[in-house]
Amino acid sequence: MSTLNVRTDAAMDQALAALTADGRTKTEAVRYALLHTYRDELLKQAREDSERLAADPDDRAEMLAIQRFLGLVE
Known part of the structure; x- marks a missing residue:
């Protein structure tokens, strides 16, 4: 498994806050x-x-076959 470092901006910080509001860690989000x-x-x-x-x-x-795989048709 590798590690990824990401620089965030205001929009990313807002998205992370929303995705971690339910208790998820930043990594999980x-x-x-x-x-x-x-x-x-x-x-x-x-x-x-x-x-x-x-x-x-x-x-x-x-x-x-593709549509069935996607669940678009029965």
Whole structure:
């Protein structure tokens, strides 16, 4: 495991205060924010891939598999 030092500004200090208000440590808050942002980026990319595949009728099966994986369709 590595260590990361981050310089904060006023906006970051405000965000950290909000994320630690429930008792989380700063480390837990940063991990939470980083992992949730990463997940959101993965979902965004998957949606973009799904939309790209939707434009090609030959790839409909793959598109549906991605949507099912994302929980967008049953």
